[in-house]
Amino acid sequence: MKKFATAVWQGNLKAGKGSISTESGALADAPYGFNTRFEGEPGTNPEELIGAAHAGCFSMALSNILGESGLVADRIQTRADVTLERLEPGFTITAVHLTLEARIPGASDEAFLAAAAKAKENCPISRLLNATITLDARLEQ
Known part of the structure; x- marks a missing residue:
């Protein structure tokens, strides 16, 4: 069995933004970035x-x-x-x-x-x- 997820990133580390999606659609373009990872902003x-x-x-x-x-x-x-x-x-x-x-x-x-x-x-x-x-x-x- 193989499953997949994708991540798209645009920009530099601190100001850039990304989105994560899963094969199942449970996550569809869920936002992530430096701010969601290290600064507690909404997103994953x-x-x-x-x-x-x-x-x-x-x-x-x-x-x-x-x-x-x-x-x-x-x-x-x-x-x-x-x-x-x-x-x-x-x-x-x-x-x-x-x-x-x-x-x-x-x-x-x-x-x-x-x-x-x-x-x-x-x-x-x-x-x-x-x-x-x-x-x-x-x-x-």
């Missing part, structure tokens, strides 16, 4: 999108793992706090902290914690940090 930013992807992926992975144990969650809520820091090589995502709240009838604390740990290790977005990244680039004339 890459770290927020990574957080949303990680929270969603983790929640689905947990649901799958619970199902393998015969458990079904009434509700899973995951928050992903993405930390972006300025380091020597440049801005770097240094951490993602997942905060999980779930209502799972019949689950013991032990089973819940084990399933959450397994979901964290097996969620594809969690594993993304170890992914191979390839690039094809073409300059338009």
Whole structure:
């Protein structure tokens, strides 16, 4: 399976503007820029999108793992706090902290914690940090 998203950027870093769209149309020309990333202006930013992807992926992975144990969650809520820091090589995502709240009838604390740990290790977005990244680039004339 392959999915795609696109980003369009115009201008320099601080004054430029961009838009992000997804294949599904869930995001269509969502604005982003220096001001939405670093100055709290309305719009999205890459770290927020990574957080949303990680929270969603983790929640689905947990649901799958619970199902393998015969458990079904009434509700899973995951928050992903993405930390972006300025380091020597440049801005770097240094951490993602997942905060999980779930209502799972019949689950013991032990089973819940084990399933959450397994979901964290097996969620594809969690594993993304170890992914191979390839690039094809073409300059338009």
